[in-house]
Amino acid sequence: MGKIVGAAIVSHHPGLMQCEEFRRAMGAGEDSDLIAGYSRLRAKIEAAKPDVVMILDSHWFTTGYHLVDGGARYTGTYVSDEMPWYLHGVPYDYRGHPELALAVEAVSRERGGYNRAICHPGLERQYATLNLIKHLRLELSDTPVVSVSSCQNCEWQHFLASGDAIGEAIRRSGLRVILLASGALSHKFNGIDWKPNHPRLFHESNVSSIENIQSDKGAIALMADGDHQQVLERWQDEYRQLPWEAFGAHYLQMVGAMGGRECRAKGEPLSAYENARGTGNIHIWFQP
Template sequence: QEHLAGIYTSDELPGTLHDMAFDYRGDKMLGEAIVNEAQKIGLRCEGANYQGMALHYPTLNLMHYLNPQQEHRVVSVGVCQTASHERNLELGLAIGRAIQQTDRRVVILAAGGLSHRFWSYDDMAAHSSPDPAHVSSETNRAYDEKIIDLLKRGEHASVIKLVPDFRATCSPEGFFAHYSMLAGALGGEACRARAAQYGEYENAIGTGQAMLWFPL
């Protein structure tokens, strides 16, 4: 879409995210280039150029903080809930190829957490601290910290090989598709970009969260 505007209230956490007005320029050309590249490699990919198409907090929360003047164009890419890690890598490859074909300077924001298992309603209040000791299991925390360490060393090939097991064991947010697509766009197993970590690894009511930046 060429124009993304509306008022957003989260249906998951309305008390936290509500009445958020947004108004961004889209980038239909880049979106169409991504769809074309994805279809070339056999992926079923559609550009959703529809009025009333909802945006959600992975896009809008990041844009609220990183694009406060609403000066940068925005393309929101959804996660297919039934896609494998391999298909997500391929979509990332298509995104990377599409970017290379344009004159755009593009920042890819892979919005999503690490392990993603919440505490139960009865236990949640006791585990609201951001201290990672409150992540929902020792196994989840260990996987999260291993992945963060590998990414800080630029070992994307090792993380890419680990993702299927991570998905099966730790229920990562969005099946970790945000990372798979990012890794594909940055060259897959050939990528050596070392992550710079901002802030600490933290708990969010059982889930593992970290902010990593990959300078190229």
């Protein structure tokens, strides 16, 4: 029987792809702790020995279905249409896992759900996937990677159901899988003319509002206790209203695959909670 051998919420923000000298300039001489956090996460992944890493991509927006990329291999050179002045010329070459993508679709069809596999090697990549592949050195380890989209016309319960189908497909697959929920928590950008509250731009006081900081930290504390039920009970009235990146699809699919309201996996922070243009970012590891 296959199983989820680890999971994490992981920041992918593009500032982390800039050179260390520039990051330290942004950090008033200090680098982002999310960089050191990638090293801590790599150690967790290496210890878990996964057959596949599945990335729940909060930048891959689709309409009508949650898509699961089913190509055997993805190669190319990435240029961001959002920030091409520095996020460009990123080569990628990594294996996919078509069998797992098709298995997710099969389970979803059984259950009347909305997960579909798309087996096209030319499918456009998103930096929410590629930044993680680079920082976690998944190409070097030749670990297959499967990305899952965020369906933008779904409600939060649909994301839980999507994750539930993913979890069942993994159990049937015989594979050891790690889930990476690639995205921020609160995701409101500071205005273009905003003035920093702290000279270290990564500092949490530069997140968009006190209310968002408090809400993010409340969710982090609940996750540390493994109280995903409470996070989900607060979803519609609190976390959905912030909103989290991609309406929280990355977290919801991850926790849905791990049992939804029954999930008790405790969240171990692997980085400081940090700002990125107003958004709240952190790496959190969950051991099933």
